[in-house]
Amino acid sequence: MNRRQFNKTVAAAGVATALAPFGIVRAQGAKLKVGVLLPRSGFQGFIGQSCQKGADLAPGVIKEMLGVDIELMNADTETNVDTARTRAERLIQEGAHVLVGPFDSGAAAAIAQVAEQRGVPFVINIAAAPQITEQGYKFVFRNFQTAPDIVRNGLALIGDLFRATSTVARTAVFMHVNDTFGQAMAKGIGAFMGRLTELPFKIVDTISYDPAAKDLTVEVSKAKASNPDFLLLVCRLNDAIILRREMVKQRWQPMGIVSPGSPGMYEEQYFKALGKLSEYSISNVPWYNPRAELTKVVEKAFLKQNPKDKLVYHGLNAGFTFESILIAADAFKRAKSTDPKALADAIRQTNITSKMMLGAPIKFNAKGQVEGIGSACLQNLNLVPTVVLPASAATAKPVFPMPGYKKA
Amino acid sequence: MPAIELVANVVISGLLTGLVYGLMALGLSVIFGVVRVVNFAHGEMMTIAMYAAVMLYAAFGLDPFIAVVPVAAAFFAFGYLLQTGLINPFITRPEHSQFILLVAVAIVLVNGLLLAFGPDARNVQVDYQLESYAIGPILFDKARVFAAGMAVTASAALFAFFRFTRTGKAIRACADNYLGAKVVGLNVKRYYALTFGLGSACLAVAGCMMILLVDVTPSLGPAYTLLAFVIVIVGGLGSMPGALLGGVLIGVSEALAGLFIAPSAKSMFSFGLLILVLLFRPQGLLGRKS
Numbered sequence: 290m291n292r293r294q295f296n297k298t299v300a301a302a303g304v305a306t307a308l309a310p311f312g313i314v315r316a317q318g319a320k321l322k323v324g325v326l327l328p329r330s331g332f333q334g335f336i337g338q339s340c341q342k343g344a345d346l347a348p349g350v351i352k353e354m355l356g357v358d359i360e361l362m363n364a365d366t367e368t369n370v371d372t373a374r375t376r377a378e379r380l381i382q383e384g385a386h387v388l389v390g391p392f393d394s395g396a397a398a399a400i401a402q403v404a405e406q407r408g409v410p411f412v413i414n415i416a417a418a419p420q421i422t423e424q425g426y427k428f429v430f431r432n433f434q435t436a437p438d439i440v441r442n443g444l445a446l447i448g449d450l451f452r453a454t455s456t457v458a459r460t461a462v463f464m465h466v467n468d469t470f471g472q473a474m475a476k477g478i479g480a481f482m483g484r485l486t487e488l489p490f491k492i493v494d495t496i497s498y499d500p501a502a503k504d505l506t507v508e509v510s511k512a513k514a515s516n517p518d519f520l521l522l523v524c525r526l527n528d529a530i531i532l533r534r535e536m537v538k539q540r541w542q543p544m545g546i547v548s549p550g551s552p553g554m555y556e557e558q559y560f561k562a563l564g565k566l567s568e569y570s571i572s573n574v575p576w577y578n579p580r581a582e583l584t585k586v587v588e589k590a591f592l593k594q595n596p597k598d599k600l601v602y603h604g605l606n607a608g609f610t611f612e613s614i615l616i617a618a619d620a621f622k623r624a625k626s627t628d629p630k631a632l633a634d635a636i637r638q639t640n641i642t643s644k645m646m647l648g649a650p651i652k653f654n655a656k657g658q659v660e661g662i663g664s665a666c667l668q669n670l671n672l673v674p675t676v677v678l679p680a681s682a683a684t685a686k687p688v689f690p691m692p693g694y695k696k697a
Numbered sequence: 698m699p700a701i702e703l704v705a706n707v708v709i710s711g712l713l714t715g716l717v718y719g720l721m722a723l724g725l726s727v728i729f730g731v732v733r734v735v736n737f738a739h740g741e742m743m744t745i746a747m748y749a750a751v752m753l754y755a756a757f758g759l760d761p762f763i764a765v766v767p768v769a770a771a772f773f774a775f776g777y778l779l780q781t782g783l784i785n786p787f788i789t790r791p792e793h794s795q796f797i798l799l800v801a802v803a804i805v806l807v808n809g810l811l812l813a814f815g816p817d818a819r820n821v822q823v824d825y826q827l828e829s830y831a832i833g834p835i836l837f838d839k840a841r842v843f844a845a846g847m848a849v850t851a852s853a854a855l856f857a858f859f860r861f862t863r864t865g866k867a868i869r870a871c872a873d874n875y876l877g878a879k880v881v882g883l884n885v886k887r888y889y890a891l892t893f894g895l896g897s898a899c900l901a902v903a904g905c906m907m908i909l910l911v912d913v914t915p916s917l918g919p920a921y922t923l924l925a926f927v928i929v930i931v932g933g934l935g936s937m938p939g940a941l942l943g944g945v946l947i948g949v950s951e952a953l954a955g956l957f958i959a960p961s962a963k964s965m966f967s968f969g970l971l972i973l974v975l976l977f978r979p980q981g982l983l984g985r986k987s
Contacts, residue, residue: 329816330811330815330816330916331816331916332818332914332916334815334816334817334914335817335818467961496960497959497960497961498960498961499960499961499963499964502960503910503911503912503917503920504714504910504911505960506707506710506714506838506952507707507710507711507952507955507956507960507963508955508960510703510706510707510710510956511703511955511956511960514700514702514703527818527912530818530912531911531912534826534827537827538827538828538829538836538838539706539829539836540829540831540836558817562818562820566827
């Protein structure tokens with residue numbers, strides 16, 4: 290380097306330093322690059338694609354709402370924790386300012402480590418394992434109920450269901466997927482069943498199964514042999530379909546199939562694959578408020594992007610994925626910067642009152658967890674997941690016990 | 698202790714599924730027994746057969762039991778061409794070359810299926826799929842009974858072909874003594890191709906039956922390749938009755954492990970069985986010592 294080149298370099302550095310305070314202005318003019326990590330293939334592929342619909346409509350809706358430009362950087366985790374980790378690394382290398390996703394507790398835990406190491410904010414859309422926000426992470430945020438919250442709300446809604454239908458079920462078999470989410474839910478149920486004394490039933494058998502199971506004959510045989518009043522189920526999508534078919538094959542007709550808070554039975558594919566067999570299944574899950582203003586806006590955008598589809602089949606997946614991007618965009622607007630630390634600080638200060646999903650405003654506690662997210666009791670009626678409880682949000686009355694599948 | 702009806706239901710289900718597993722593994726065993734090449738794309742090829750059955754059902758409403766005929770014929774041709782065009786040049790090459798070649802074929806097939814069909818699970822919805830026969834408290838899943846019946850029929854036909862036809866005997870001669878077969882004027886490479894075609898057709902039948910029992914996704918292939926290996930190693934690599942016996946053993950033992958230990962430990966149990974066989978009878982239950 291000669292003297293002239295050296296002087297030019299120093300001058301350029303000086304100009305850059307002088308302009309540094311205005312960097313925020315430049316950044317605000319730029320786009321927010323959001324790395325969206327979802328399981329768009331593998332055995333959670335359907336759910337990942339459902340979440341993706343919420344991500345795809347976010348840039349347009351948020352541009353209208355906040356005037357913020359968003360660029361989505363999509364990555365497929367392939368329903369694989371290791372792939373989720375490497376995809377997160379790659380998104381950060383490629384310039385993602387914030388990560389969003391990944392609809393899976395195992396993948397979320399892996400991505401959280403990457404986000405924390407690299408100092409990039411990570412807003413979890415859907416993942417319930419409580420330990421993710423118990424690690425003291427500074428860059429990890431979750432706008433979703435933890436497994437204990439889901440279980441507490443889900444079990445309370447089962448009590449409400451029995452009261453609303455004047456039914457008493459005394460016994461249940463608890464079946465759950467044997468993955469991070471399923472185990473967290475099982476722990477939660479174990480912890481809450483003893484405490485919620487108003488619930489009239491006891492669990493007579495607990496059966497865990499492989500989330501990638503192709504055949505659930507043995508599992509259903511065991512459950513049926515316990516002769517429970519109803520099936521308490523923590524499932525994913527594919528296994529829920531296999532399980533429902535197997536119940537019919539084995540001529541097992543309990544009073545109902547009730548999920549205290551898991552995906553699967555309210556998803557579009559569940560209806561497509563099972564037709565009338567999907568009827569009357571119940572899922573107590575965090576859900577969107579159909580009366581919220583933002584829901585109407587999102588619903589319109591959803592219909593525009595997916596003319597042959599309905600938001601109701603993607604309510605939880607698309608809703609929480611949309612909200613996670615909204616949180617990032619809102620923080621970007623306030624931070625006026627894409628600097629990861631500034632974004633993380635702004636996310637920590639989030640207070641979104643005009644929201645889509647049921648529950649309290651979006652505010653993060655010191656652990657990065659949103660509290661007060663509400664649940665609804667959804668029952669599949671006329672091939673549509675329908676809110677039947679709480680009564681204030683219900684659009685139909687619950688049916689329990691469910692009619693036999695032959696009458697359905 | 699589970700009730701006897703429960704155990705009986707679970708054993709019957711495992712037995713019926715095991716017969717279809719056995720047919721799938723039979724293809725692998727036949728190919729190895731004659732050509733001495735281990736088909737590492739076995740599960741992936743069966744996945745293609747499952748997709749073929751799904752497409753024929755969607756396009757023409759063909760029941761997988763009827764779809765067996767065109768799919769098996771197409772797979773015979775595919776297997777024949779694969780052997781003549783791709784595998785025959787590798788017959789005399791080291792085993793690791795054959796291994797890499799067929800693993801590459803497997804990867805191409807999985808990704809080809811992903812490109813063609815996407816990651817979504819697909820199935821056929823025939824009328825009898827959700828029905829079952831009941832004899833007292835014992836239930837027989839109709840689709841499983843039919844699939845197992847087809848597996849037994851196809852296996853018997855294959856046994857008969859190798860035992861009673863001139864071509865079958867010639868193939869066995871090639872398997873027993875490569876040099877001797879060449880000396881007496883047999884076109885060994887043609888018979889190898891025929892064998893690969895037959896193994897593939899066998900696989901196609903298994904695929905058409907399997908689609909009645911499970912939904913298909915592109916990622917299903919590697920799991921079935923592994924399962925076929927477990928079955929043929931337990932039964933005896935190269936032994937046709939061994940493949941069927943291995944299938945039934947794995948099917949029933951997985952079902953019983955699910956019942957008596959934990960459903961999520963089913964696969965662990967079959968691999969435990971594999972380790973025991975490798976330790977105490979490395980040639981497999983019906984295999985011959987090399």
